[in-house]
Amino acid sequence: MHLTQIKEILDAQVIAGKGDMNQEIDFGYGCDLMSDVLAYVQNNIVLLTGLVHPQVIRTAEMLDIKAIVIVRGKEPGSDLIEMANRRDIVIMTTKHSLFTASGLLFKNGLIGEEIAHNELTF
Amino acid sequence: MNLHFDVEGGEFISAGVASSKVKKVLKQLAIQPEIIRKISVAMYEAEINMVIHAHGGVIDAEIMPDHVHVVLKDEGPGIENIELAMKAGYSTASRLAREMGFGAGMGLANMKRYADILQIESEPGKGTTVEITVKLYPEQA
Ligand SMILES: Nc1ncnc2c1ncn2[C@@H]1O[C@H](COP(=O)(O)OP(=O)(O)OP(=O)(O)O)[C@@H](O)[C@H]1O
Ligand SMILES: [Mg+2]
Numbered sequence: 001m002h003l004t005q006i007k008e009i010l011d012a013q014v015i016a017g018k019g020d021m022n023q024e025i026d027f028g029y030g031c032d033l034m035s036d037v038l039a040y041v042q043n044n045i046v047l048l049t050g051l052v053h054p055q056v057i058r059t060a061e062m063l064d065i066k067a068i069v070i071v072r073g074k075e076p077g078s079d080l081i082e083m084a085n086r087r088d089i090v091i092m093t094t095k096h097s098l099f100t101a102s103g104l105l106f107k108n109g110l111i112g113e114e115i116a117h118n119e120l121t122f
Numbered sequence: 123m124n125l126h127f128d129v130e131g132g133e134f135i136s137a138g139v140a141s142s143k144v145k146k147v148l149k150q151l152a153i154q155p156e157i158i159r160k161i162s163v164a165m166y167e168a169e170i171n172m173v174i175h176a177h178g179g180v181i182d183a184e185i186m187p188d189h190v191h192v193v194l195k196d197e198g199p200g201i202e203n204i205e206l207a208m209k210a211g212y213s214t215a216s217r218l219a220r221e222m223g224f225g226a227g228m229g230l231a232n233m234k235r236y237a238d239i240l241q242i243e244s245e246p247g248k249g250t251t252v253e254i255t256v257k258l259y260p261e262q263a
Contacts (some may be wrong), residue, residue, distance in 0.1 A: 034223030
């Protein structure tokens with residue numbers, strides 16, 4: 001799914017990385033816990049999160065995540081936005097909850113990244 | 123190539139700078155993205171740990187022709203029982219660490235998954251040293 005399409009479906013505002021809206025995303029992943037994102041994400045995803053700590057950008061950087069949707073209408077600080085711009089990471093904000101935003105994208109054909117390993121049997 | 127970093131404790135905003143720098147260097151060396159990602163994730167988990175569980179420390183990253191070796195050394199409280207700490211879900215993280223999206227007890231297990239070799243030495247009251255080795259061309263090894 002194209003980022004422009006994600007923006008439309010979620011009625012989102014692009015607040016960082018504006019130049020790169022033509023990128024294609026393969027899966028979605030929704031999570032407020034960066035520990036979990038680091039443990040489970042392996043593919044080209046859009047990250048939906050309600051966390052607005054600058055470590056969200058660092059986590060995205062380590063995993064080569066190109067786009068983040070901030071849910072529940074939360075407003076990230078200028079430090080987060082600056083970090084995203086410097087790394088060409090697209091940031092959008094939407095008023096929808098994590099559940100609704102995920103559901104809207106899923107309904108339109110974006111599937112979730114499946115969990116590839118079981119943490120408890122590790 | 124050797125890269126050295128001093129990591130400050132309690133710096134929850136800037137934590138990750140060292141991992142970010144190493145990632146940039148590896149990208150310039152045109153190493154396969156999947157391999158860079160393994161190094162970046164393992165190193166970042168360890169760097170975050172030294173900020174949230176200890177009071178910072180020093181990192182030495184050595185980039186060799188066939189592998190990357192990262193040593194993260196802190197003089198924090200140490201880990202009493204490493205085997206228990208490795209278990210997914212075990213965490214003693216503070217509220218502040220949780221506010222930045224960490225503290226699920228997944229980090230060490232994740233480092234183990236992504237590192238080709240992971241060595242942890244720790245002495246309670248003295249500190250912790252984590253060593254991560256990732257091969258750059260695993261199929262040839
Ligand atoms: N450098 C360190 N110094 C002291 N204790 C540590 C250090 N690294 C890890 N630990 C201990 O090991 C536990 C497990 O670490 P691990 O990285 O797996 O989880 P976490 O950091 O608590 O949460 P997460 O990594 O999921 O954000 C920590 O909660 C802490 O008690
Ligand atoms: Mg950790």
